Amino acid sequence: MNNKILEKCPFCKFTVAASYSGVLDGYQVDCPSCSKYIINTDAYAELCSRAITARQIANISGYLHENQGFRITTDNIDNLLKIKTPSFHERADKLLLALEEITEYAGQSFEQQFEWYSVGWCSCGIELDETITFLKNTGRIASGMRRGKRTYKIVADGWAHLEELKKVNADSQQGFVAMWFDDSMMKIYDEAISHGILNAGYNPHLVINREHNGKIDDEIIAQIRRSRFMLADFTGHRGGVYYEAGFAKGLGIEVIWTCNKEALKDLHFDIRQYNCIDWTYDDLNEFKRRIASRIEASIGHGSYQQ
Ligand SMILES: [Zn+2]
Known part of the structure; x- marks a missing residue:
């Protein structure tokens, strides 16, 4: 990318307003169809070298439109190309x-x-x-x-x-948890997240021992589909969490957004527009309390009992 100019959306090929940002090392694109997104220069170069089907393009356009401000990098191109076509x-x-x-x-x-x-x-x-x-x-x-x-x-x-x-899954008592599978986070799940969800009257569901080889597997999709809501924690900024939250949003499932206070500044700005619960390691009780009250304010108290 010598001239740092991007005139057409690499997906839908419509003429776009795009500007190069040296800070981002990428283009900020405003496409009349896909809406606003960012694409890193190396991701753009890689895309140009790939053969992409019309279906994949439609899926990426649809996804970008629903996730305004999404940043395309070489790390998530494969995921974008594998987005499942909604029925x-x-x-x-x-x-x-x-x-x-x-x-x-x-x-x-x-x-x-x-x-x-x-x-x-x-x-x-x-x-x-x-x-x-x-x-x-x-x-x-x-x-x-x-x-x-x-x-x-x-x-x-x-x-x-x-x-x-x-009324998405109005009868479900399950709260799906999407988060980073790191030892530090398992402690947060055990001490705050799971209790916050239980206190709001729902059954927390965490799919453990899963692998993210660039795709969301069928078990996760099935579990998200049958959940009343999702709690998505963005600490660690795992691609999988962003995808799962986007998938739930697309289904109309309520998403409760959370993130460690220090990690908040790195949050993708499409997520920042949502009212994110920020938490600190030294006050997990407060985190637990805020989870329960946010769930109750969004969808009401559930009827699940341990
Ligand atoms: Zn486009």
């Missing part, structure tokens, strides 16, 4: 949720938004059209015309479906 129904739900997000009053209609490609993890126009057709055929959205342009709005079954979507 067609999940993608249609993402589109419906995005439409709800911009709707300020019931009945408000919108022209097709440019970013719907990445919102719906669509690899081409045909796929986006098919997703929109599905939402229309299921009575979730309706289309109309305004000044010669097609518009879309949420209608009856769409509102009902959105209500259902928000």
